[in-house]
Amino acid sequence: MEFVHDIIRKPIVTEKTVALMEQNKYTFVVDNRATKTEIKRAVEKIFNVKVVKVATMNMHGKLRTMGRTKGYRPDWKKAIVTLAEGNRIEILEGM
Amino acid sequence: MDDLRGGSNPPVRTITYFALGFYRVFFLARVSKLSAGYGIIWLVLREDLVLNSLIEKKEGGRVTLKVTIPAQDFDKNYAEAIKRAAREHNFPGFRKGHAPKPIIISRLGESYLLSEAASLSIYMTQAQAMKDNNIQPIGDPQFDVEQVNEHEDFIYTLTVEVMPEINLPEYKGVKAVKKIRKISDTEVDEFVENTRKRQAQLVAIEDRDTVENGDYILFDFKGFINDEPFEGGAAENYTLKIGSNSFIPGFEDQMIGKKIGEAGEVHVNFPEDYHQESLAGKPAVFKVTVKEIKKEELPELDDEFAKDLGKETLAEFKDQVRSDLEKQAENAATYDLENSILNIIADQTEFDVPPSMIEMQIDSMVTDFKARVEYQGISWETYLEHSGKTVDEIKKDFEPKALQAVKNFFILRDVAKLENITVADEELDAKFEELAAGYQVSKEMIREYYENNNRVEDLRHDILTEKTLRFLVDNASVEEEEFETETK
Numbered sequence: 001m002e003f004v005h006d007i008i009r010k011p012i013v014t015e016k017t018v019a020l021m022e023q024n025k026y027t028f029v030v031d032n033r034a035t036k037t038e039i040k041r042a043v044e045k046i047f048n049v050k051v052v053k054v055a056t057m058n059m060h061g062k063l064r065t066m067g068r069t070k071g072y073r074p075d076w077k078k079a080i081v082t083l084a085e086g087n088r089i090e091i092l093e094g095m
Numbered sequence: 096m097d098d099l100r101g102g103s104n105p106p107v108r109t110i111t112y113f114a115l116g117f118y119r120v121f122f123l124a125r126v127s128k129l130s131a132g133y134g135i136i137w138l139v140l141r142e143d144l145v146l147n148s149l150i151e152k153k154e155g156g157r158v159t160l161k162v163t164i165p166a167q168d169f170d171k172n173y174a175e176a177i178k179r180a181a182r183e184h185n186f187p188g189f190r191k192g193h194a195p196k197p198i199i200i201s202r203l204g205e206s207y208l209l210s211e212a213a214s215l216s217i218y219m220t221q222a223q224a225m226k227d228n229n230i231q232p233i234g235d236p237q238f239d240v241e242q243v244n245e246h247e248d249f250i251y252t253l254t255v256e257v258m259p260e261i262n263l264p265e266y267k268g269v270k271a272v273k274k275i276r277k278i279s280d281t282e283v284d285e286f287v288e289n290t291r292k293r294q295a296q297l298v299a300i301e302d303r304d305t306v307e308n309g310d311y312i313l314f315d316f317k318g319f320i321n322d323e324p325f326e327g328g329a330a331e332n333y334t335l336k337i338g339s340n341s342f343i344p345g346f347e348d349q350m351i352g353k354k355i356g357e358a359g360e361v362h363v364n365f366p367e368d369y370h371q372e373s374l375a376g377k378p379a380v381f382k383v384t385v386k387e388i389k390k391e392e393l394p395e396l397d398d399e400f401a402k403d404l405g406k407e408t409l410a411e412f413k414d415q416v417r418s419d420l421e422k423q424a425e426n427a428a429t430y431d432l433e434n435s436i437l438n439i440i441a442d443q444t445e446f447d448v449p450p451s452m453i454e455m456q457i458d459s460m461v462t463d464f465k466a467r468v469e470y471q472g473i474s475w476e477t478y479l480e481h482s483g484k485t486v487d488e489i490k491k492d493f494e495p496k497a498l499q500a501v502k503n504f505f506i507l508r509d510v511a512k513l514e515n516i517t518v519a520d521e522e523l524d525a526k527f528e529e530l531a532a533g534y535q536v537s538k539e540m541i542r543e544y545y546e547n548n549n550r551v552e553d554l555r556h557d558i559l560t561e562k563t564l565r566f567l568v569d570n571a572s573v574e575e576e577e578f579e580t581e582t583k
Contacts, residue, residue: 014188018195 004042007034011092012078020080026089030056030079039079047091050084148224151252156447160253161241162224164216169249172219176212205245213243213251221253231258233449256449261509264443267570271439273432276424277577283417290416291396294403297334297389304355306388308338312350313387316361319380327371328379332386343369346381353385433564436571441502448501456497457490464489511563518558523551526558 009029011017017027030039036054043051061073083089147163164172177199178192186194186202200208217238225232236255243249297311306312312335318328337347349361361381369375394400401412468478479486510516524538527545531538545551 012188013198015190015193017188018198 004045007031007038007042008046013092021092024083024085024087025080026083026092027078027080030077032058032075032077034077034079036079039081043081047089049087049089051081052084053082055080055082148220148227150228154447156256156259156449157254158228158230158257160224160228160230160255162220162251162253164220164249166246166248169212169216169243170246172216172249173208173212173245176208176215180208180211209243209245210240213240213249216249217251217253224253225255230255232256233258234451256451259446259448259505261444261446261505263506263509263513264440266440266506266510266567269436269439269567269571270574271432271436271571272574272576273428274576274578275428277579278417278420278424279579282420283413286416286420287396287413290404291393291400294400295391295393298392300388300390304388306337306350306353306385308351309390310337311335311389311391312337312385313389314350314383314385316381316383319382320374320377325374325379328381334389350383350385353383355385355388358382358384429568432571432573433568436567437503437506437564438499440506440567441499444502444506446502446505448498448505452501453494453497456501457493460493460497460500461486461490464493507560507563510567511559514563514566516559516562516566518555518562522558523555526554 007030009031012027012029020027026043028039028043034042034056036056039054039056040051043049043054056077056079059076059078061075064071064073147165148160151159151161153159177196180203181194181199182192184199184203185191186198189198217240221236221238225236232255234256236253239252239254241250241252243251300310313332314335315331316329316333318325320328335342335347335350337350340347343363343365345363346361349363353359359382361383362378363381364378365374365376367376394403396409398408401407401409404412406412406415465475469475482489484492527538527541531541534541545554
């Protein structure tokens with residue numbers, strides 16, 4: 001993958017992830033095919049921080065019904081990135 | 096359902112109603128939320144709130160206060176405003192009220208939150224600030240925020256109209272002239288003569304049977320247009336004064352010379368501008384029969400005449416008339432005296448009359464005036480057209496009067512206060528009795544009416560005004576003077 005913004009799609013800012021930020025963990029939606037190493041490199045490049053750990057998980061798209069047709073939302077990948085101590089991504093804390 | 100709506104356009108009305116209703120509810124909700132919610136904080140914070148307020152300027156009955164709230168207190172209010180915003184807005188990803196401060200600030204904008212905090216602070220402190228400076232406000236104050244920032248002192252100015260402070264001049268011993276109009280004998284006679292005319296009776300004339308100008312005739316008539324009778328064109332035993340021009344032109348003239356008991360005809364054209372359009376401009380024939388010719392007969396001016404009016408003799412009646420007229424003159428003189436005393440005091444008193452009160456007074460005077468015009472059967476628009484004035488010009492005309500009225504109000508209020516003039520319940524009671532006698536209903540009914548309409552305080556105020564005026568008159572050095580008016 002060539003561009004870092006293709007890997008990191010958007011941050012997730014919810015009550016849960018804001019609580020995780022206390023532990024220096026930031027949560028993103030990432031490309032389904034992205035690997036932990038790619039994610040680490042991308043986050044370091046975009047936010048200019050040091051990453052110590054990346055946890056990823058594949059999320060299944062939810063079942064949605066439109067009238068009588070049923071379908072699934074797209075599957076996606078979630079990444080929780082732990083930063084080295086002293087590093088912060090301030091912009092995400094107020095989004 | 097539809098027939099109940101009485102012809103108005105239901106959708107239009109419904110929408111208007113709903114829109115209004117919504118607005119009102121919305122408005123009330125906001126206001127009550129403010130007062131209720133802030134009331135609690137008020138109690139908590141008022142104790143430790145260090146208020147720094149000082150009077151910046153005073154002019155034209157307005158006072159401007161500069162109020163400073165220390166940074167730490169303002170920050171508390173800022174935090175409260177944020178908490179409030181968290182509760183009132185939805186932030187996706189967060190339960191209501193659980194969004195963290197930076198998120199709220201970035202999504203709602205700092206200026207919005209600061210202005211919320213500012214109004215919170217203003218509502219909490221305005222009453223205290225005014226109290227600290229001994230300001231008695233009229234109406235609602237206006238606020239201008241001068242400085243609002245987090246971690247900084249919050250500064251705002253408050254501008255409000257105040258009850259004017261009056262330095263009353265010496266109001267006792269005011270020199271005034273009471274001008275009483277002298278009632279002349281001619282005036283009494285004239286009044287009696289008018290009464291006599293009102294008592295006039297119609298008496299049949301026996302000695303002639305031909306109608307003359309000035310006669311009252313009793314007659315039947317039946318009108319035809321193109322040999323067809325028309326509506327409203329016939330009557331029996333109708334009394335008409337010849338020469339009074341109460342019928343269409345030409346009718347009365349043609350009645351002259353008609354004889355009792357003889358059938359006759361009257362040919363007339365309805366005028367072009369006749370109010371009933373179907374008849375306007377059409378020729379009509381009236382078949383008329385005169386039944387009686389009458390003339391007006393005035394009662395003899397003697398004791399008999401007086402007896403009909405409830406008096407024993409004519410002299411007694413004249414005395415009664417004289418004393419009635421004198422009483423009227425006396426009342427008018429007292430009224431003028433009271434006014435002139437008030438004017439003298441007002442001229443010696445300098446104070447800033449609150450503009451909004453003058454405005455209100457003018458408005459109520461114009462409303463009164465409008466009601467009087469309309470009472471005379473002239474529509475307000477027609478009046479404006481004929482007088483060639485705009486509403487604003489009329490308002491301007493009333494300005495001096497309104498100023499006088501407001502001034503008098505304050506003078507009377509202050510005199511009453513200084514002299515400890517109050518209205519006792521017994522006096523209120525007596526007033527009810529007086530009113531009841533005037534309207535010929537029971538005292539309880541009057542009392543109930545006033546209580547139900549929340550007018551008791553108004554009445555009390557009226558009595559107080561009366562008493563204060565009487566006090567001023569009693570304490571003035573009054574010279575009495577009689578004057579005569581030439582009778583017309």
